[in-house]
Amino acid sequence: MIDYSKVLNKTVTDIKPSGIRKFFDIANTMEGVISLGVGEPDFQTPWKIRKAGIESLERGKTKYTSNVGLSPLLNEISRYLERKFSVTYSPEDEILVTVGGSEAIDAAIRAVVSNGDEVIIPQPSYVCYEPMTRLAGGKPVIINTMAENDFKVTAEELKAAITNRTKILILPYPCNPTGAIMEYNDILELSKVLEGTNILVLSDEIYSELTFSGKPHTAVASVEGMRERTITVNGFSKAFSMTGWRLGYACGPKEIMSQILKIHQYAIMCAPTTSQHAAIEALKNCDDEVAVMLKEYNMRRRLIVKGFNKIGLECREPKGAFYAFPSIKSTGMTSEEFCEKLLYAKKVAVVPGTAFGESGEGFIRASYCYSTEHINEALKRIGEFVNEIKI
Amino acid sequence: MKYEILKLLSRNARSSAEEIATMLDITEAEVESAIAELEKDGLLRGYKAIVDWDKLDDAYVSAIVELNVVPKAGLGFEEVAKKIMAYREVESVYLMSGVYDLNVVVKGKTLQDIAWFVAKELATIDSVTSTTTHFVMRRYKEMDVDLITGNEDDRGQLFI
Structure with missing residues (x-):
């Protein structure tokens, strides 16, 4: 008999499986559950993009591409980043097409971090940064961002987190789950703190198309002093509603990218070919489709934020991504308690804030990737729930 | 706005x-x-329900009738269009480009009803020179609403 506990990598076995998985497994088996849980767009991938994928299959484009990705796609990514966010990356040696943003994050961390190196992770944030850091042998250092700072990282918080082992600062903005964004001046303050250090920034900008402040998203690399130290991660999942196509990219100085490329080359070979062909169309011809989706998200966003505030669950205005992050502190419950009771009492599934780090305690994440009718029904049930627990 | x-x-x-x-x-x-x-101002003309009539056993049937019409001097197609609009069997009337002139959506209890209506009422209008009737066999999409697939959400496995 093999004693698996002795065989398996301890770093891996020590990683806790996502605690809420069990909770949602229950939700999935219950009848009549209405969810605000899903973190992906409800829109279909625009037809033009699907068609470009189909046509590439018809033309028999089913072989590997080069490791970095199709050259026309690299050119389009470069043009897109330039025209949208005014950052210039050379398609020659500064861009790598990856399997979703996730692979880009993983490979970037692995390329930089070795045993004992520290990675600064602001939370509440997407769940992958901490385990990926550990898998690379690194040590996560958490910054608990505060609601009163709109969940931004401040210069003081950053200063306090830096040690002589700090290798990377992760900037997950626009932020899942808080909806926070960092604007030019916010990032500039961080840039001043990092000036003169060797600390790199891994900026996960997967939600860059989804900002609602009226101003376009600020790319971290576009901020003074940041470009040389920044690895930018982006992708097609959220902006173009292409989650299942698994396509993203990383950009950065060529000295870093050439190392990340080695990891990608040996672990992955190349990103899916069909998806790459489809993505060219997304970047070239889909500004209108993105604008339509953005407008729709914005209407739902206003609806859900107002709805939560009306119920008495204080909800700050999320300026990016597609989540509301209302406080449930007024109910006196913990996040998990609230979510569990809400699920059983009213059959509404939302994600406890603690799934995104301890600092998510007192909050819930509600996605608004749903029709307005769906959102209204969910809000109605949550409202009933909050009223009933007051009694 | x-x-x-x-x-x-x-x-x-x-x-x-x-x-x-x-x-x-x-x-x-x-x-x-x-x-x-x-x-x-007459831009907003009404608020009606979108009904999947096929789900009712005694649902009505409908047909698209293509009409060729001789337009009247000075009045064009309007005179005949107004005449056709007045029938309660007629759901909509459009002036078309292409090989025929008026597209008339007609509804009735049975196929027979519609056939009779076209033969006796529409075909006998003076300026109508020919009619072609197409019966609707099944409605897949009505006023932007998909009538065949439900509201299933095929997402739902990945929550974070």
């Missing part, structure tokens, strides 16, 4: 003024007065 309101109402005629106001970031009063104006 009126255009945005119309778009939201054409998607869901039951949206409340409060909901529309929130979604468009304007006041409820602005929405109400805009809707009143749209109604007064």
